[in-house]
Amino acid sequence: MIARLDPHDHTTHANLRPGQAFLRIDHVDKAFTRGSTTSVVLKDVNLSIARGEYVSIIGHSGCGKSTLLNLIAGLTPVTSGAVLLEDKEVNAPGPERAVVFQNHSLLPWLTVYDNVRMGVDKVFGRLKSRNERHEWTLANLDLVQMGHAKDKRPAEISGGMKQRVGIARALAMEPKVLLLDEPFGALDALTRAHLQDEVMKIHAKLGNTVIMITHDVDEAVLLSDRIVMMTNGPAARIGEVLDVRLPRPRLRLECVKNAEYLRCREAVMRFLYERHSFVESAA
Amino acid sequence: MSAILLKPEAFQQASPTATAVPTPRAEIIALPPKRATESQLVKRLNSMFVTVVPPLVVLALMLLAWELACAGPKAALPAPSRIWAEAHDLVTQPFFVNGPQDIGLGWRVLTSLQRVAIGFGIAALVGVLLGAFVGQSVWAMRGLDPIFQVLRTVPPLAWLPLSLAAFRDSAPSAIFVIFITSVWPIIINTAVGIRNIPQDYRNVSAVLRLSHFEFFWRIMIPSAAPYIFTGLRIGIGLSWLAIVAAEMLTGGVGIGFFIWDAWNSSRLSDIVVALAYIGTVGFILDRLVAFVGELATRGTATA
Ligand SMILES: Nc1ncnc2c1ncn2[C@@H]1O[C@H](COP(=O)(O)OP(=O)(O)O)[C@@H](O)[C@H]1O
Ligand SMILES: [Mg+2]
Numbered sequence: 053m054i055a056r057l058d059p060h061d062h063t064t065h066a067n068l069r070p071g072q073a074f075l076r077i078d079h080v081d082k083a084f085t086r087g088s089t090t091s092v093v094l095k096d097v098n099l100s101i102a103r104g105e106y107v108s109i110i111g112h113s114g115c116g117k118s119t120l121l122n123l124i125a126g127l128t129p130v131t132s133g134a135v136l137l138e139d140k141e142v143n144a145p146g147p148e149r150a151v152v153f154q155n156h157s158l159l160p161w162l163t164v165y166d167n168v169r170m171g172v173d174k175v176f177g178r179l180k181s182r183n184e185r186h187e188w189t190l191a192n193l194d195l196v197q198m199g200h201a202k203d204k205r206p207a208e209i210s211g212g213m214k215q216r217v218g219i220a221r222a223l224a225m226e227p228k229v230l231l232l233d234e235p236f237g238a239l240d241a242l243t244r245a246h247l248q249d250e251v252m253k254i255h256a257k258l259g260n261t262v263i264m265i266t267h268d269v270d271e272a273v274l275l276s277d278r279i280v281m282m283t284n285g286p287a288a289r290i291g292e293v294l295d296v297r298l299p300r301p302r303l304r305l306e307c308v309k310n311a312e313y314l315r316c317r318e319a320v321m322r323f324l325y326e327r328h329s330f331v332e333s334a335a
Numbered sequence: 336m337s338a339i340l341l342k343p344e345a346f347q348q349a350s351p352t353a354t355a356v357p358t359p360r361a362e363i364i365a366l367p368p369k370r371a372t373e374s375q376l377v378k379r380l381n382s383m384f385v386t387v388v389p390p391l392v393v394l395a396l397m398l399l400a401w402e403l404a405c406a407g408p409k410a411a412l413p414a415p416s417r418i419w420a421e422a423h424d425l426v427t428q429p430f431f432v433n434g435p436q437d438i439g440l441g442w443r444v445l446t447s448l449q450r451v452a453i454g455f456g457i458a459a460l461v462g463v464l465l466g467a468f469v470g471q472s473v474w475a476m477r478g479l480d481p482i483f484q485v486l487r488t489v490p491p492l493a494w495l496p497l498s499l500a501a502f503r504d505s506a507p508s509a510i511f512v513i514f515i516t517s518v519w520p521i522i523i524n525t526a527v528g529i530r531n532i533p534q535d536y537r538n539v540s541a542v543l544r545l546s547h548f549e550f551f552w553r554i555m556i557p558s559a560a561p562y563i564f565t566g567l568r569i570g571i572g573l574s575w576l577a578i579v580a581a582e583m584l585t586g587g588v589g590i591g592f593f594i595w596d597a598w599n600s601s602r603l604s605d606i607v608v609a610l611a612y613i614g615t616v617g618f619i620l621d622r623l624v625a626f627v628g629e630l631a632t633r634g635t636a637t638a
Contacts, residue, residue, distance in 0.1 A: 127538055145541040157535035161557040161632075170553070174543045225543075 073100035073136075074261060075124070075229055080133035082119055093119050095287040097133070099280060101229075106255055106262045108272040110320060111282030112328070117265045118154070120282075121233050124263065125151050137228060147175045150222035151231045155238065156214040158206040158221075165202040168192055168221045175225045192224040193217070195254060212243035216250075223254065232264040236271065245304065248275060256301060269324070273298075273316045274307060281323045291328060294319050413604050421604040438588060440612050447578050447589040448616070454513025454581075455574040459567060462518045466525025466566070467555060476526060487519030491577035499584060509581035517574035521566040528562025529555055564628030571624050575617045 082094040093116040101107050109117050122128040124135055126145040135142040137149065150171075158167045169189045176185055193199045196216040201209055206217070215235055222230055235251075236244040252275060255262060266272050272279045276296050283291040296316050298307065307313045398415050405414035413421070424431075429441030469475045469483075494515050498508040532555060540554050556563070582591030590609055597605040 125538075125542065127541060145538075146544055147542060149542070151538070151542055153535055153538065155535065157533070157539055159536065159539070159554070159557070161560070171543055174545065 074103040074105075074138060075101040075263075076136040076139075077120075077124070078134050078136060080120075080123060080135065081131045082116070082123060082128070083131045092287040093285055094123075095289050097290055099290060099293075101261060101263065103261055104259045106264070106275060106277045107280060108276040108278070109263065109265045109280045109282060110267060110269070110272050110324070111288065112284055112324065113267065115282050115285045115288040117282060118233055121151070121231050121263065121265055124229070125149050125231055127151075147171065147225040148228045149231060150225045150227035150229075151233065152215070152218045152222045152235050154233045154235075156206070156211075156218045158214055158217055160206050163203050163205055164198060164209065164217050165189060165193065167206070167217060168224050171221050171225050189224060192220040195223065196220045196250065210243075212239050212247060215239065215247060219251070219254075223258070223260075228261065230260050230262045232262065234265050234267065237267070244271075249304065251275065252300075252302065269317055269320045272320060273313055274302060274304065279316070279320060281320060281328075283328050292319075292323055413607070418604040418607050422602075422608045425605060425608045436588065440590065440593070440609060443588055443590040443593050444612055444616055446587070447582065447591055450509060450581065450585075450589060451513055451571075451574050451578055454510045454577075455517055455571055457510070458514045458518040458521055458570055458574065461514075462521025462566065462570065463525050463556075463563060465518075466522040466563075467529055467551065467559075469522065470526035470529025470559075476530070480523070480526070483519055483523055487523070491516040491573075491580040495580060495584065505585045509585040512581040513574045513577045516577040517570035520569035520573065521563070524562045524566030524569070525559060528559025531562070532558045560632045561628070564624065564632060568621060568624045568628065571620050572617065575613070575620055578613070 077099040080097045083092045126142045172185050172189050198216050279294040281292045282288050402414045429439045431439040494512050498511045502508045540550050579591035582589040583595050594609050
């Protein structure tokens with residue numbers, strides 16, 4: 053059912069006309085007002101994303117990446133402009149834009165299974181029978197290889213496992229867009245690499261549209277079709293967008309020697325550390 | 336559409352258990368059966384010894400001191416030996432029935448517990464619902480919290496006249512006194528628990544589009560459960576404290592009224608025994624709620 057566009061066909065998004073984009077962020081501003089002070093976090097952000105595309109957003113800490121993701125998720129309202137999914141304006145959160153949160157945010161009183169099942173019941177309550185929902189929950193846990201721990205509670209499993217369950221919970225809702233907020237940020241390097249491979253496999257298999265926030269250059273290059281680089285806040289905007297023309301499936305060890313990989317890596321590094329190096333704001 | 340995910344062969348390469356070729360397994364060596372049973376028993380006895388013996392020693396010393404202090408014939412209070420002589424039947428036979436008003440203290444405690452169960456049950460229900468409301472709304476919190484903080488300090492006895500005037504009947508007044516004494520800590524703790532629900536859980540429920548009812552039942556209550564049970568634990572203690580005040584006006588056969596009655600006929604020994612009953616039951620109630628709370632919030636505390 054998920055029609056996957058060829059991610060290597062870069063004409064699909066090179067110059068997307070408005071009507072063609074799957075997800076469109078259109079002249080979005082975001083300001084937070086607290087009392088009499090207003091701080092502009094995002095200014096005039098424009099981005100079009102094609103169906104099936106894997107887009108990373110990279111930028112220094114505090115520039116507004118999570119804010120941007122929350123806007124797409126509908127968890128925070130835009131100040132001006134609009135987020136459009138399939139030409140419909142996003143103005144509330146919903147399961148078609150599932151989020152994997154920075155700190156897993158599994159519900160600690162539910163088992164691994166019940167955490168995933170809760171979303172499945174909510175989304176497919178009317179569409180699938182009880183048994184189908186059970187099978188679907190298990191299938192998604194197996195997809196992230198967490199079937200063996202289905203009866204454990206979040207407190208009983210490792211950080212990497214929690215993040216897997218978070219991904220399973222999001223995938224099980226069959227979202228149109230999967231939003232990942234620094235999904236591997238809190239993990240050790242080995243677990244992180246392992247989960248990155250896993251996510252690549254899942255993306256290859258299901259062809260979902262993914263937007264992932266990261267501050268890890270290698271992660272961005274390895275996983276993405278495009279890398280969106282954000283300038284420093286306040287009033288951050290999109291500084292540059294980089295196409296990653298690496299063939300898939302991508303193998304970690306082969307990529308690191310690949311000329312295109314190195315080119316992309318350097319481009320992102322230059323952007324982050326030369327032109328928009330991190331300055332600790334006084335605020 | 337689910338077929339994409341359900342194809343089992345898709346997982347084979349990734350999951351080692353699915354490979355057809357049996358991999359050489361590590362040899363399983365049977366460990367010698369643990370000597371756990373024996374040493375664990377010793378350990379448990381030991382820990383019981385450590386928790387039970389010190390309070391018994393202290394109790395014995397206190398009784399001794401009391402005995403010595405009240406030994407003289409002019410002592411205002413009865414010494415333990417005299418209490419035992421006068422009222423040991425109350426201890427040894429908690430469940431005798433000699434007539435409608437002359438029954439064992441065990442029966443009296445049960446009667447009082449029934450009263451407390453009703454008052455506290457209503458307090459728990461109202462307290463959690465009202466607390467959830469107060470915790471959800473910033474303005475309700477601002478408006479109501481100071482008032483609750485003042486009302487919660489009013490002692491049970493002070494509610495009595497108002498309660499009687501309002502209900503014009505002793506039975507509901509007694510239950511109201513128990514209710515009004517124990518409801519405040521439940522409201523306040525629930526509200527704090529609701530306020531402390533992590534934004535993450537709210538985001539999760541927003542993405543899932545949970546209804547208000549589902550949010551209340553599946554997120555708010557479990558997330559605030561540790562706080563709620565703290566409130567319930569304080570509440571059950573207070574409602575048991577209110578029983579004497581409440582039963583002063585209902586009369587009948589409760590343990591609270593028994594004390595009032597014993598005082599009016601100067602049976603001091605009976606009062607002391609009744610106090611021991613009340614203290615023991617209060618202790619058990621407290622532990623009971625704590626135990627239920629521990630069961631119910633397993634996992635929640637260690638997020
Ligand atoms: N709810 C909020 N109210 C006020 N300011 C906020 C809020 N959320 C985020 N901000 C501010 O927006 C800026 C960007 O935050 P965030 O999007 O979390 O950054 P990032 O995810 O890139 O590290 C920060 O300066 C932060 O203080
Ligand atoms: Mg962030």
